[in-house]
Each structure stands twice: as structure tokens, then as C-alpha cells.
Amino acid sequence: MPPDSVNLTEAARSVQLFKINGFTATKEKPGYTASRVCAAAGHDWRIEFHPKAKGSYHYDSSEWIMFRVRLISKRASGVAASFSCRLMDPSSTGGYHLDEMITSSMFCENKSLDVLLIKRSDLEGSKRRHVKDDCILVQCAINVLLGEPKDAAAAGAASNAVASVPSSDLHQQFGELLRSQKGADITFLVAGEPVAAHRSVLAARSPVFMAELFGDMKEKASPCVEIDDMEAEVFRTLLYFIYTDTAPELEQEGEQATLMAQHLLEAADRYGLERLKRICVEKVYTGISVDTVATTLALAEQHGCSELKSRCMKFILATRENLQAVAATEGYKHLEASCPSVLTELLKLIMVKGNK
Template sequence: MQPVVNARSTPEPRDMENAAINLTQAARRVQLLRINGYSATANRQNLVTSCTIAVGGYDWLIEVFPAAYYHGTSSRNSGPYIKLRFTLSSDGECTVSATFRCRLVDDHQINQTAASASSSFKEVIVTSIFSNGQPKDMFLVSRSYASEYRYVQPDDSLLIECAITVLLEAPVNAAAAAAAPPPTSVPAPLSDLQKHLGEMLTSKNGADITFLVSGEPVAAHRCVLAARSPVFMAELFGDMKEKDSQSIEIKDMEAEVFRTLLHFIYTDTLPEQDDDDVEAETMAYGLLEAADRYGVERLMLICAEKVHAGISVDTAAMALALAERRGCTKLKARCIEFILASQDNFHAVAATEGYKLLMDSCPSALNDLLVAVFLRYKLTVLLPEHVRDRTTFLDRVEYCELEI
């Protein structure tokens, strides 16, 4: 008995096409590139021509090198090749999956598929993930191949066909997405890297360097310090004399300040402090200098904020001197603004020991302050004895008429 075939069990081709589910979406474009005067490009290794085309909502730069040399394996001859370079050139950071299929064609093959082209036809394919500004090279065929198989047109031109396919984002079925059950993933625990590094600093396990600070030894780990501080990197792994030392003396720094600096380097946090405002303020000043000394930028910003928050009549001049020495321009501007808040503020700050220190140690910051005072108050509170560097001050306000 002959088996019975149900005609309805196999959909018609049209029905199958309509029933297909698009799992991916792609955009495709075929672009012809013509090199006129092809024979004249034979000895021009550095010659490059280019064009930009849009496919799938992205801009693609296509560069053609008519006489590039291949430096790869010996399976290719050493003669010049026709090379193409593809670069994603759209604005903004993005990555795109795309395929470039390229071949040489003549006027009779333009509308043929690769399968129907002559047996001498060669097609080269590049499929890759493209990121902005990162080119992909394709060596199409050698120049000798193009001439041998007569792809050079009678008018001395060469035709290259590029078929570009760009994978687009997968279509989303809103109804199916709404009906799908929520994911059952378990949230990952918070990172405890800082905790473990802090414990390593406290336990001293694996420590391979000792610092002597104000007579007190402080153990640490070279790799951690170098990873967090460019200054430690230069000292411990560069050409400086400290590279081979097992013990390094740190001068002009309190031991507690250095320990706090290391705590921040290991944990990216500051240790909790007592509610002693004076002690916290002193630590902020010391840490700001230490952070600047070792290039720990984030700690510098944190300490500058703490110093600014604690600015008072008693500390403003000292904070200004510190900001000037350490190049903290924002803190310097805030100190000057505090001092200029009123004439009484300026008089009060000028009577402090910090102001005397500013006059002696930071003449440039003092001149900046006095110029600001003059411009705001027209010299009504500027005392002659404040101006130590008369010439510099006059240069800064050369358009003003001063009587000092």
C-alpha cells in the first residue's frame, strides 16, 4: 500500500515565508567602487582612495589601497595587492556586527551573484565586531590576478563590488516580553575587595616594604601602593634609588597622617574619626599635603572639600597658603572669597598668625589676595605694610591709580 501524504502537513512556500519568525534583523547594501586610471596606481604603495556610505543607520568609511603589499604568510605571493579597509565612523561609542563581501567584477558581472559568476571569480569575506575608529583590513586579490583574469576594463578602470550586511538589534515582541516570567537570578553580593585589602594592610601579611615615619615603622605592599599612586610606582618600580630598598624614611610627615593615607590607598575610604573638630581639621590639612605629594587625586579632592568646609577667620590664611603650595585652584578661590566676604573678615584674617605666614611664605598668593581686595573695595582696607612685593602688585593692577 502506498503511504498517504497529507497535503496540509507541509505549508506552501508562501505560507512558510509568512510563518517564519524573524530572530534577527539586518540591513544590506551593495556598493560599486571604481578605480579609474588603474594601471597608473601600480607603483603607488601609499596611495589610498576612500568613500563613506551609510548602512543600517551607521556610517562606514571604505578605503581602497590599489597597490598594498601583503606581509603575512608565504602562501600569498609578495606582489602588490588590492587592499580594502573598513572603519565604523559613526559619532559616539558603539560596536556593530557586520560582514563585508567583496569581489572584482566587470561590466557584465555587475548583476550576477557570486554563484553565477565565472569560475575565475574570487570573493573575500570579512565578518567582525566593529568598534568606532578600529579598522579591519581585507586583502582582496593581487594585481597580477586582476590582470591575468582580465578584470581591468578596456578604459583602464577596475570595478570592486562591496556587499555590506549590518546586524541590527533583534526585534522585540512586546506581547511575548510582557507574558514572559521575570528572571529568577540572584543578585550578586556587594564587592568586599576594600575589606580584604584593608585586612591585608592591618595584618601586614605579605608586606614587602617598611616605611619609617616620625620614627615609627609602617609596613605595606609594593604592588598595592604602585597601583594606586604614580609616585609610589616611580619610587618602588622605577629608576629611583628607593627601588631596591627594604626600608624607606618619610620626612616631613606625621605617622598618623601616613597611616591614614595608606588606609585610603588600600580601601578608597577614610577611617572614622572622633568628634574632635580641631583634630579632624589638622588631619585634613596633613592629608591634603600627603595626597598631593603622592598623586592620590581623589583624596586631594576629598581633603580640599574638608578644608573648605572648616574655613574660618583663624584658618583662612593658612588654607590659602596650603592651596597655593599644592596647586588647589578651587580651594584657593574659595579662601579668597571667604576673606573678601566683608571688610571685617579681611581685617580679622590679617590679624592672625596664618596671615603672617602667608606674607612670609606665599607672596604670590598674597598678591592675588590683595589685588582681589583692591578690585572689590577700591583700596579702602588695603594697608601699606601688607604689600611686600610692591612691583608685582602694581603690575597686577597696572590700570589702576594707586597711592601706597
């Protein structure tokens, strides 16, 4: 006689089907090109699609098809959930092509989780069979663990036997290390202000700091490094990202947050922090306007942000009125002086557009 089964947990599930039409063209549109809000276990979630995300490791330059789930319910916390994605047959909702990719985490308000589904090159190459009529079909599922078990007695026994695993607080611990300055072994003089840090942490996160602090450069033997061409607030925000992988200043709205993103983009490029650089690019672009686009275009050109550069040019050339208004700004004068080659590119695009 088989043993009785006991259901120790209950979960709520929400399944969403994403049909991405015009798959080839999504490569030309950076950022999240599609999103959907859904509900699961009484919480609101947003699922986003990214057509060419970078890999998880610094040495992986591949572009991936990525989906992201974000908990958007206000003041939500302690929500245990998993997120899975599966590439399906575009001609039928009944056939799967690839194994399911799944990951899980503890969520609080605005916490997100990513799934790298498949390399874009695979879909465009040998696995082109997964694309039909320039369309891909992806099933995304959110599974949320409910708070109360179905069998209270069994749950009590289980909780006594196995302690729950707390969510990761590594970023908080490193943030406290930066704040306390315990064990700090290097000081930066940034615009005259002293900022203490830990060589090993900086080197582990930045190839530039690795070269400066453990290579043959003069900073290797120096307990103090001067930085004169950066504001102290920007450098402190950069350090906070290095220690915690977060930049709370960029989560704010308004002109100051956009300005900080511009400065941080320069700093991220300088120290080889590619993830921070991409975050700044997205933030800078969300604050783009007639008054700021020329300055942003110069920034993109100077720091090798090809996607941002392309978006700025499209904004400028969207209408004749845009072009005339931008040409009258102070930022355009700065663009003329600092990046004349960009103006040549703009002129060529104007001529091509005029001949169509």
C-alpha cells in the first residue's frame, strides 16, 4: 500500500504567453520592447522582454533573449516566487521546443529576477526553426509560494526539522563594510574630499582598479590616490554600486537623477563597469528632451554608447521641428565643438531622409 501523500505547501500560478512579432527588427530597438502586468497570489507583477541582453558573466559578450519579472505591488515584501520561461512552437501553443529555464528568489517591492532564455545568435542561426513568420512564442510562468501550508500539523513538523533559508543580504553586508570603513586600506582624494575603500573589493569588481591597485601602475604602492576630474558625490555613488551592485540615486525621478546618470556613465566607462554603464544609458535616455539630446549625443559618442547614440539621432531627426529646436540649444553648440564628426553623420542622415 503506497504511503499517504502530504501537501506541505500551496502555490499560486500565473501563466502568460508572449508572442513577439517582427523578431528580426527587435534587434534594432534597445531596452525592453514589450511588457505585461499580471496578478499572482494577490500581488501585481510585470513581465518584460529584452531582445538582446548581455550574458551573466563579464567574459560573455553574447546577446540573449531575456525575460524579467518584477514585483510591483506597493510595500510588498517576503514573497517567495519562481519565474520560468519556455520557448514554444509559434505555429501551435501545444508544442515545446526547448527545456524550461527557471529561477527563484525572495521578492520585495520593485525586486526583479531575470531569465536568460536563449542566445539570440542561436535563434538567428542553427535554431532558426524556432522562428516562424518572423515570430517567436514564449510561455512565462510565475509561481508564488503561499504563506500558509495546507496541512498545519505537517507544516509545523517540517518547520521544526528544516529552518527556512533567509534571502541573500550580501549587498547589505558589503554596503555596511563601505559605510563603516573597517579594514579600509586605501584613500581617494576626490575633488579634495577623502574617501576610504578596500583595494580587494575594488579590484574584484573593476578591471581598471585591478590594474591600478595590483598592477604596475604607481597607485599600487600608494595609500592615497588623487582624483581631480570627478565630483565626490559621483565617486561615492560609484563606490556604492561597486560594493552593492545597486545605485539608489538612479531609481529617483527628475533632472538631478538624470544628471547623476550622465556623470555615472562617464565614471562607469572609465572604470570598466559595463553593467552600471548600461543602467546609466537607460536612465539617461528616459530623461531625453530637446534641451538635453545634443549633450546626451556627445556623451554617447565620447563613451562608445552606440545604442544611445542611435536613439539620440532618431530623436533629433524624427521631425523637422525637433531638428530646428535642437540646433538652437546650448547643447548643440557643445556637440559642434566636441564631436564635429557626429554632425557630419547627422547631415548624411538628413540627406538620405530627404531623398526618400
